[in-house]
Amino acid sequence: MIGRRAAIAALCAAVAALSSVASSAPSPAPDILVSRQLLESQQLQVGDVVSLSSDTSGANPRSFRIAGQYEPTPDPMRLGAVRLEVRMHLPDVVGLTAQSDPLDAESVDAINVVLANDDEARATVRRLMTAVPGTLAERTGNDERRAAPFVVLERFHLAIAIVTVIASSVFLLALMLMLVEERRATVGMLRLIGFRRSRILQHVLAEGVVIAITGALFGVVLSVVLEGGINRFFQWRYDTALVFVHITPGVALRSVTVAVPLGVAAIFASSWSLLRGEGISLTRR
């Protein structure tokens, strides 16, 4: 009922004891894959034969041939950690790490299971934990525990965004107040030659919408332009393939949805004193 896929991916933490041996002579050494970071830091090449040991002193080493390099799966929780890693076949890991205890050769850290029917995941987890006491079985998908740090970070970024929007709104309001001040005489003239308040209000709102939409679109374009630069900088800084900034249509739409009404509101609020004033007083004559 349960399809089972062998858990082959095993990491060897014996990097400290790694040393290059020879590269030319043919060897029966088993194949391993080496992370790009380890390959670069130790100046290794594909085809090299290296000695690995699970002992920090380098005791009891075994020879392996580097069959290829790989890029470690980006992991935000390991940001800043240098990924010095090796992947090898499970029997090789067991052979390298097993000690005198006969159980060592029979032990693995985890078994990855692929279910024929995803809907049975919860029931299967329950059955496994009941059938084999001391075993921890959990779903890999929809794992709230793993996603929790990123949910928290998302909340933090949202909070920062709220503060930034508040500061921007105040800035915008101050700017618009000054611009409106410059147009006090113009509005006064319009009132004196017969323009109604509602007509001027329409004009102000139309202008506000145009400015707000232009500003919001400029902001989206700027963020799209900066997206590549920011990603490249942090990918270089942390030596990772992680994507740090990703402007999706949803994010862009949300930004515009927040920015445009705020911009219009700022223009309307700053123009309020002009709309309420009498024409003659506005012209200051």
Added chain:
Amino acid sequence: MRALIFAVRSLVRQPGRTALGIIGIAAVGALLFDMLLLSRGLVVSFRDLLDSVGFDVRVTATDSPLPGGIRLTDATGAAAQIARLPGVAEAVPMRTATGEVWQTGRPVIGLMLTGMDPGARRPWTLITGADLGPSLAPPDLVVNQSLMDEVGGALGSEVTLRTGCDSSRAALAPRTFRIVGIAQFPFDDEAQRTAVMTRTALREACGDDKDEADMLMVASSGGAGAAVAAIRAARPDLVPVTNEQIVARMQTQGFTYFRQISAVLSTITLLFGFLLITVLLTVSVNQRLAEIAALRALGFSRGRAAADVLLQGAMLVGAGGILALPLGFALSLWLDQILKAMPGIPASMHFFVFEPRALVLHAALLVTTALLASAYPMWLVARLPIATTLRNEVVG
């Protein structure tokens, strides 16, 4: 003094604009202040947490200062040898394991277990009940409040515990322990369930005849550096590290994300503040060109006119900067609360921690921003042609 009063009057004459300018700078300044607190908050908090435990050196078998890695062997002998070294006050072996509390008809409760040899210092604070004693029939267990709440018994009650001592070993048979006290463990997060027993009890529960420990907790008597040097000389096979070295390592690896985001947001807020002040002062100067030209015609020097602009900028930034401090403090409490929901963060750790240097840096950055932002409007005022400006204003 007159220049100051004149600048104050210029600002007060346009209260709406001035108030908005101050509020804008306060909002930007608050964010900047928070980012400065965040930049070192975790490091300072983590260092305080390590120091609060009472041990300032950790000795491990490898260069990893965290428990759960390769254990050091002959722990009792190593601890005794290190404790005899000059500059060492105490050395206590510590071993960690996982555990499960088994109760009939109730779900299994997972927990983190620590086994420590008795010593003068203990890295937990007893809240109620008794501390660990030598009893092994059944062994004593001190638990945190979270575990006590889940177990639901009273002090003195017995619990059945299955220990997980090695990931490559089969599950061990459950054993009975007696809960003798409730303690606060400094590295616990809000939801963590923790218990501590003597290392002898843990060894027995693990069915282990090996005298192993994850680390030796060492308290120095003459400074951590001297203790580390003495340990290195006596036991070159072991790796002693000071709290400062652990903090330095975490600073370059573990906490780097928050330092980066702090640096990015600090730069953005400063740029934002610079734009805000520049625009406010420049537009203000442009609207007052006739007035400034008239003042120059009446005898105000270039320097005096430029100083007026600079003082206006300084007062806006000063008022906004002062307002930013309580605002930033309140904001930091909110942001800290959000980030502390992150799993695995000890409850006593904080992301935003106040240091006097943050205050000094905050003031220095705002002053620099004010000076830079005032430069362009000051230049406009200093270069203002008096006659041409007056004529243009009159004709306009």
